[in-house]
Amino acid sequence: MSLITLNVTRGDAQSGQRIETFEVPYREGMSLLDALLWVREFKDPSFSVRYSCRSANACKECMATVNGKAGYLCSIRAAKDTVVQIAPVSGLPWVKDIVTSID
């Protein structure tokens, strides 16, 4: 089974930031948002990500920093056997994990 490895920012204002690693089974055509929702479903429901439209690149809520570059998680395809760094976008108030306060 192919995996993708996610190094994601965890924590909130009280606990401070740390990086946690999750290995997610790769599925053809999955987005990085799909991979993070897999984490919420099978590994840790307390992991927080902001999303709404899920796959359409319409609501623009799933913004994050992916390998150092800002992007939308629903629109970036996961590639098998890769390691991906996912962090909150900079320049916006940080809420929890990779969630920032947007308006």
Place this chain on the structure above:
Amino acid sequence: MELIDLQTDVLVIGSGAAGMVAAKAAAAEGAKVIIVDKSVVGRGGATILAQMTVAVALGEAEEDHPDIHYEDTMKGSRGLADSNIVRTIVDRGPELINELEGYGVKWARTAEGIRSQVVAPGHSRRRCVYVDILNTGGATSAGLRKAIWKEPLITRCKNVMITKIVVEHGKAVGAIGFAFEQLKPVRITAKAIILATGGLTEVYARNSASANMTGDGFFLAAEAGAELRDVEMVQFFPIAHLYPPLVGIDPIMWDPFRYKLGGRLLNGLEEEFMEKYNNEVSGVYTAARDQTTFAIFNEVKEGRGSPHGGAYLDFRMVPEQKLKEAFGPVIDILARQGVDLTKDMVEVAPMAHFTMGGVKVSTRMETTVPGLYACGELIYGMHGANRLSGNALTEAFVSGRIAGEQAAKARELTEWSAAAFDAELARLQQFWHPREVQQDEAAMLALKHELQDIMWEGAGPLRTEDKLAEAERRLRQLRVKVAEVALARTSSYALSLVEKLELDHMIKLSEAIVAGARMRKETRGAHVRLDYDQTDEQPASIQYTLTNDHTWRLASIPITHSSSAMKGGE
């Protein structure tokens, strides 16, 4: 814990097109408005995903009149629409299109400067305006966001979930809920409350709407004592994307291209099949959504489906240059993911798309509970058993506008009891944390997937008594299982707390869908009973009310169409 305690003239719950138009309309009448959304204001829900068109009898592309729009909509509804609601919506469609244009929503215009209008199945005239292919909803949301951001009478509250409408002495007087970016209880006292929370499509495994379309408003309204109608009527969008998997694209995006380029639908044997069902001529798209959905799933049932259980959509006969012009940037998004439409077919299949039944309202958008209004996809009446393409945004704009105007007339602010607030907070604590746990005992997402599978298998587009009964049994078990799950305490971005409430609402509303689908022993529009393939001569609407112990009481009410609605309602 810090409390958010607010007072306002009008509270709007939900911020798709209907909610934002309602907020703006109420403010235009001088009312102070609070608009709350589970998501970020103006970004969640269905509007932002609406790519297609808005049906309005402007009569610019060709001669048209609201009377003709009325007739087409009534005919499309398979006899089940509420004639007074349809009349109310179609009459003010043109006015709202102009109002939205004033907010910067740039409807496409022809070289002559008139609004471009296209035809869609079920509409007898070129009636449907649009902004840009695939971006009508996005542009509409953006225009409305700008309009309400600029309005000093409107206060926006994001990431707030309302869990109860407070009814005292028979009147809706306020709402209770919680903010979850930083967890805080919320109490709002309002002269009038407008529900604009959209549909319930998230109960199905395959659906085309935002993840937060969990039908909260249906449940809030029913619990407050309001009447629902025909919630068993769910529209499935026939040619939603199925295979290969794609990211960054709306699954229902194929539709405008099929209109424009005459994409062909083929079954698993690569044969055209639509002419067998609706005499649809090859390359011309005329069948309505209920008909195409039935045709595709019937082919699958007969063993002639595509490999992943749908149909092929084929554009290979269209010249490459024409494909490029029509698809614009979409062709590159597809190419990057290995799809070349000059060589490859894609697979499509129906997806849950729209809740056609809903909260029973008057032509003033009053629910059956004084002080409580509803608008948008949440209401019943416009679509009956089959919604025509383009009629959803028309309904959202006009019903939102009317709800806002009417709610702004409320004059009386009623202080309501602290006991109601304390009781709801206690209920929530008990609901979320029946035991103290360090981690959620089960992932709400996993349980939601269980629900979505039950509904897809048991109460999808093709229904039978056996499968509905099985769905009912499994829903009963799931309801108990979900209720027992204890969640961990959390203070910031408390997604699990939201998800458990959403799931509770969705399970109870799924029970309503299944009960109604069992009661409706006929085939009509989107509701196909394989074991009852006749359509009753006398159309009847199913009324749903919620008892105090959260079970549904159903009654069948024969429909009589108002003769005064047929010609000009004014």
